[in-house]
Amino acid sequence: MTRLLRAAALAIALSAAASGAATSEEVLRLRMNGDINTLDPIATTNFTIRNAAYLIYDELFALDADYQVQPQMAEGYSVSDDKLVYTITLRDGLMFHDGTAVTAADAVASLERWGKVDGLGKILFSKMASIAATDDKALVITMSEPWGQVLPALAKISSNVPVIMPARLAANDPTDPVTEFIGSGPYQFVPDEWVPGSIAVFKKFEGYKPRPEPASLAAGGKVAHFDRIEAIYIPDTATAVNALVSGEIDWMEDVPADLLSYFDDQDVARPVVGEQAGGSMQLVINWLNPPFDNQKIRQALQAAVEQKPFLQAAFGDRTDSYLECAAVFFCNGPFASDVGTELVLKHDVEKAKALLKEGGYDGTPVLLPHVTDIATHNAYYSVLKPMLEEAGFVVDDEPTDWATVATRRASKAPVAEGGWNVFFTGWGYIDQINPMTNVYVAGACGDGWFGWTCSEDLQKLRVQFADETDPAKQKALADQMQKTALDLVTYVPLGQFFPSQGLATNLDGFIESPVPFFWNVQRKH
DSSP states (O other): OOHHHHHHHHHHHHHHHHHHSOTTSOEEEEEOSSOOOOOOTTTOOOHHHHHHHHHHOOOSEEEOTTSOEEESSEEEEEEOTTSOEEEEEEOTTOBOTTSOBOOHHHHHHHHHHHTTTOHHHHHHHHTEEEEEESSSSEEEEEESSOOTTHHHHHTOOSSSOOOOOOHHHHTSOTTSOOSSOOOOSSEEEOGGGOBTTTEEEEEEOTTOOOOSSOOBTTBSOOOOOOSEEEEEOOOOHHHHHHHHHTTSOSEEEEEOGGGGGGGTTOSSEEEEEOGGGOEEEEEEEOSSSTTTTSHHHHHHHHHHOOHHHHHHHHHTTOGGGEEOOOOTTOTTSTTOOOTTTHHHHSOOHHHHHHHHHHTTOOOOOEEEEEEOSSHHHHHHHHHHHHHHHHHTOOEEEEEEOHHHHHHHTTOOSOGGGTOOSEEEEEEEHHHHSSTTTOGGGOOBGGGSSTTOOBOHHHHHHHHHHHHOOOHHHHHHHHHHHHHHHHHHTSEEEEEEEOOEEEEETTEEOOOOOSSOOOSSOEEOO
């Protein structure tokens, strides 16, 4: 798109926004990473849809800043002594945007729809004997066996989020997006002003009653300080940054490192490093193919790799953009631990050479699928090759693109027949901090994620974690999972990275979170 066309597209979107907003209204203008083509967060895992959906929907439970489950739409709950029966009571005064009262039947229908598509939801419903509304305000979940993840599943913060909608809409098949977007959250959707590919508009819902507690991550009081929120689609990132620093929008989801200089010498907007919105890079290892079907040789790989050169190659001297970290569940997450991390953080070439000898390494080449069309991946492969060669590995560096790797990684065939040895990938904070969603501690063998790490110990630990309800015991189990994963070398962690969001300097109250929330935000006057 030429600069002229980009400017024209932005002008159209801003004109549509201005025409719909009364001059006396407080308006917050956002640029998310994608277009809002639906607001059904059950029918898609798209993060743009998830982020926008949080404006209009609410959940029964939510996670606070300590990642503890708190009632949200629920007034309270009780659990039977045998841990099988969960009775949940709704708060008084809950109302949908269409003016109807929220009932327990709506909650049941919404959870049933969510449970058909969400991974954690499927597990919950597989262990559930029944779920039913006993009256307008109470629902009862009866489990067929005790399971410690019932409430954490209902408080899931990322896709798919178990939002509550009217039962008439929740009757839709989850693969068929609803077309009427009705929730009970602090903002309501304005369908008459929706222009897909341009703008989506939300207005403050006067019937919303925030909880009395202070806002804390996804929990607490969701106070709407703006009369109107406009999500403006600006496909070109440079155009979006220009709009932010000129005051035409107030927030953008992701500012690439090469555009951070746009914020120099102005005070209208600033970049903010979002630690909890970050991710990590990992070196994924194929356990099926030589030489990494041998634990000693995987351990040699682990000893040969050093995190810092990778991070510096990708992020240069922007030290606030990355963190050396070998914690399986992230260094700033609720299950953060340094147990076993010395195996990763201590770079030891001589140890790697000794392990190669001990493991009987026979010179089998390690195929590096050197992705060249993604700058970060290109930098990482360039750093990895000499590290492996220094330790004594034979390396076959094969230039390729990400689309090819994304296809090839599904192959369990030998390397010569289209299989693979290693590849780089990234996972987000919210996916990795939870032992139930972290793919590197599943140990699920041929049924697992790419690499097909296989460990009965990890499988048993994960089951124990899921069944445990004591937070201290869960933490101890997570530590055991981390120690086991790092000893087996299910993968090699390569540190964390933190993207920058763009934020108008006259805004206050943003919640530090892996998911952007827009309640509690207000303009400083």
